Amino acid sequence: MRRALALSLGLLLAGCASAGHAPVASAPASPTEPAKPTTALQYLYGSAEAAVAVRAVNARIADYVAERVKQRPQDSVVLAPGASMDAPRFEPCGDKPFAAVFDADETLIWNLGATRYMAERRIAFDPKIWDSWEKTGAGAAKAMPGTVEMVTALRAAGVTVIANTNRSAANAEGAEATLRAAGLGEFRHGETLFLAGDDAGGSSKDGRRSAIASKYCVIAMAGDQLGDFSQQFNDKALAPAARIALATGPAAAKLWNRGWFLFPNPVYGPWDRLGWDDLFPSDTAWEPK
């Protein structure tokens, strides 16, 4: 549907109005004048459309997990160490208890407090602000739509709910408090909460995933970025088209919505350096006639 574009593209560019569109003689916009929210912010945190999409993913996770616990699968959905997407092998389940593994930020919770604070002040991401957010944001982050219901259903089915996030291990208490205050229950560092710094892998979650899969039969994983499923997708040598091909090839296609679940997040992500030519292939060049 295209009807609303007149307004939306206008707002998309509205934050830039004083850069290109205002008369040169006019006073520059005050740096303290609040920015307007981008369409990415409006869509994700405000639209009924995104609320529906997020709830649909949560409902799908709950349905899928309910089916799987009856079937007692042979394998986790965590790739075995060294296994590639082209030749996937998975951690065996044995008789390990069931778990589901979630990223935290923009997967279990929306980081509303810090996001508004930075965006409204036109502050690009500031690691000091983010560190304070990790420590003190409890209560100002919200569970995403349908997430409390989903997590509750999983636990009722006997599935341990685990978070694997790149929040800092130094701020473990803050992460626990943030998830608790969002109504998502108890996550305990080292047991059901895994953080950057827990191992030598840095921001790669592969090692933490392996540690989890050594104790649990992981029947579902969810995130907002492909690195929440395998670090292979974060290989710096992967060109954008190759990354898409890897994520949508036959092996991965079997997993999406069947063990691997992806939430929408157009606000930030590993695609943030893409340029015009990455988004728009040359054979789609067009101009008005």
Place this chain on the structure above:
Amino acid sequence: MRRALALSLGLLLAGCASAGHAPVASAPASPTEPAKPTTALQYLYGSAEAAVAVRAVNARIADYVAERVKQRPQDSVVLAPGASMDAPRFEPCGDKPFAAVFDADETLIWNLGATRYMAERRIAFDPKIWDSWEKTGAGAAKAMPGTVEMVTALRAAGVTVIANTNRSAANAEGAEATLRAAGLGEFRHGETLFLAGDDAGGSSKDGRRSAIASKYCVIAMAGDQLGDFSQQFNDKALAPAARIALATGPAAAKLWNRGWFLFPNPVYGPWDRLGWDDLFPSDTAWEPK
């Protein structure tokens, strides 16, 4: 996952750098200097994450439709005239042939040519440019990821694929050519292609949906905006929170992913006037400590 935020929020605001962040004495940015793509554009048209999400919706549509054609449902998923979401009633199927009804823009096709043309030049939406796009864009719009496969599967199952779009009836030939050039096959105005101007409803698709449901058992509908499912969601009197409540209430929740299918589109939409307080509830106010 939060790791990439340093870059992404930076780029999110990058188009506005000369408004607030440049020294006041420096020359203003040239209006002809190309804008950088917003995160919404990067995510939707360039990311593997969005490609996965779009393919997952297409796969779900194909799976669902394959199930439903075996079951011969009693009712279409098109609301009966006068039926509300609170008390839904649906058009009866009788022995009508099966159809699936799709919005076109950002549902079957991505409008790459016109989107780049306008965004790169910092042109807010221009109805004259869009009119030219409707007429001449064939070849510069692409089928979305997995859409050709989905449409092909539906037709192979005996389901008529219909587009109901707010492109103009005056540009019907262009719409047909655009869908054909995208590899989506034949759509014929008045038979399998319904356009704004076909009836007196303007941009409301309700009348066109009723016309389609009078001839077909509509087993699936898909779009990127809630107006692709019912005009009730476009009621100007609906506050943002009430719109979310209507779209995620019990009646609608039964339909999402089970007859109604929603594609992600953070680039434009009916949520484009939302402000900070709509996105961020007051109880999530936060500042660094």
